Amino acid sequence: MSLPELEQFLSWFQNSGGTIDRDAIGFKYFSSAEGGRGAVALKNIEKDQTLFTIPRYLTLSSKTSTLPEKFGHKIWKERALDKGWSGLILCMMWEDAQALNSKWGPYLETLPTAFDTPMFWSEKDLQELEGTSVVEKLGKEDAERDYHDKVVSAIQSRPDLFPPGTITIHYSLERYHVMGSRILSRSFDVERTNTDDYTGDEEMNTDADRSTGNAMDVDVHDEQAGKEDNSIRAPEDEEEDEEDGIDVSMVPIADLLNARFGSENVKLFYEENELKMITTKRISAGEQIWNTYDDLPNNELLRKYGHVDILPLPGGAKGNPADVVEIRADLVLSAFSSQSGTDAASSAERIDWWLEEGGDDIFVLETDYEVPEAIASLTRLLCLSSDEWEKARGKGKPPKPKLDSPVLDLIIIALQKRIAQYSSTMKEDEQILETKEGMSFNKYQAVIVRLGEKRILHTTLQRLQNLLAAEKAKSDNTQKRKPVSTFEGPSKSMKKARR
Structure with missing residues (x-):
């Protein structure tokens, strides 16, 4: 104008x-x-x-x-x-x-x-x-x-x-x-x-x-x-x-x-x-x-307005502090199916119930790298035994979002599947930005968007892998501390007490 x-x-x-x-x-x-x-x-x-x-x-x-x-x-x-x-x-x-x-x-x-x-x-x-x-x-x-x-x-x-x-x-x-x-x-x-x-x-x-x-x-x-x-x-x-x-x-x-x-x-x-x-x-x-755009992530800024925000991030990188990445519920279901050996149809009843109860079908990871409680709850729901599932349904309440080893295992697999949906690796994207000569502006902004999402995924994945390792170490230590059973009948003291 x-x-x-x-x-x-x-x-x-x-x-x-x-x-x-x-x-x-x-x-x-x-x-x-x-x-x-x-x-x-x-x-x-x-x-x-x-x-x-x-x-x-x-x-x-x-x-x-x-x-x-x-x-x-x-x-x-x-x-x-x-x-x-x-x-x-x-x-x-x-x-x-x-x-x-x-x-x-x-x-x-x-x-x-x-x-x-x-x-x-x-x-x-x-x-x-x-x-x-x-x-x-x-x-x-x-x-x-x-x-x-x-x-x-x-x-x-x-x-x-x-x-x-x-x-x-x-x-x-x-x-x-x-x-x-x-x-x-x-x-x-x-x-x-x-x-x-x-x-x-x-x-x-x-x-x-x-x-x-x-x-x-x-x-x-x-x-x-x-x-x-x-x-x-x-x-x-x-x-x-x-x-x-x-x-x-x-x-x-x-x-x-x-x-x-x-x-x-x-x-x-x-x-x-x-x-x-x-x-x-x-x-x-x-x-x-x-x-204000309400501090939108780069994927939304690009979709709506055709630009991205590039600001200093902790650790020296640059990007948008408001970035997010979405995890679809079907990735969690796919991770469960691959681990349990069951097909998705066998879990359909639980998924339908989850959605009817107002559960999310898309989970959002942010730059705090925390796992949304909803994704942990859905994962636990899929892992419940038949009796536990009937009990949860009867109460009308989804499981608590406890991050134990089985849940961590499945969420890690889901994140790995999510990362595999990109056609390039995080390292490749970083190299592309270092040598951006001759790059179109559209490609440059696209790389910024996908790199921001990958940072969240990789950091969250590393955090979960550390939690899983700690859980397994804790479990191993507990097993080592348990006394080996050599029970062969009541001890002398027990026998004396009986008399």
Whole structure:
């Protein structure tokens, strides 16, 4: 965005009811390592200062766009456009097609049209992410299925709203992915209020089924009590958001701010009629103003935003302190089957019960290298004898997460299987980064992601192997201390006592 475009956008924002402290906040281009375009403090700013406010009606969502109303709310719901992101994407494409006739025209012109996220990578580049959770979470096939099954049919049913001559320009699959990526990388969740239908300029109607929403988090701000609600989280399932009273929305100005691990100095708060960006600490003049992604791991940063965080780690390495790696429950089941000689089907009843009782099917390892209690509990469940299994089921309680030798053995095997899912070793990745000359940026970021996951796996594995060795040594020592039985009848003292 050039300076004239920025000024035009800021004028639109203020003329539309937004406010911004132009003496305190400015916008500039930083290096790519610092996030590119972002906001900067023009003077020293104290904590709890409001930098800008956004009226709720100025947020763009399927609740504020007029398209669902023009389409007909009943038909909109019948076509399931109120579920998932397809409806919001269609709203954004339609508003974009209206150009400056749309209330959000000047805002939409500021949004990116190209992305570095894996959604747009080539198959060759995606292969570099083999073994990570990034590719399976892209949801590209599901998104394209929604486009063809829901969006295209909706567009074709209303040529009055979607003139056939505009389809290839504004409603193509490519535009659908671009709008979806805009939502993924820039949207916010805002909890609904009782004044939540913001389709008019400044008029709001009360409707229990309406509101606005976020992919970054937004907190409640109570100016009188000074409280905030930190329970809001970035959603993966918008159907869940419908039930939880959360809507996904684009929020002008707020999405210009960058984010970096541990750097947050402002946060977006919501109130009845507006959202406020408020400083959470003192910011010195010249400092970048950082919002928060809730300190996401690199695999999520890359998937959503197309970048990774590289910071100093304990021990001299560099990476993201928030990195995680996922272990699927089927790896634990596979480890048990290989050790016990049974097939997975024989454990199906226990797995079904585990899931029905609310057990996890994915376990997350973090940089504290602790074993999640849930994975230990599931492993013990698989190891129970038939009688023990019936007893546990009768109580309706999974086993305690005790890390004894059988459990440690199986979790170690599961981690080894997880490591084997990568196409390169940890050492090979470290060597790749040492000699990165000529490497594509996509490959570089992919190596950073998978190396971060492997560090967690290898360190956790080493820790468990040490625990197992200690358990076995303890068991061996106990066996050595046990007296050898030479019982041949009552001792003399015992005989005397009997008399």
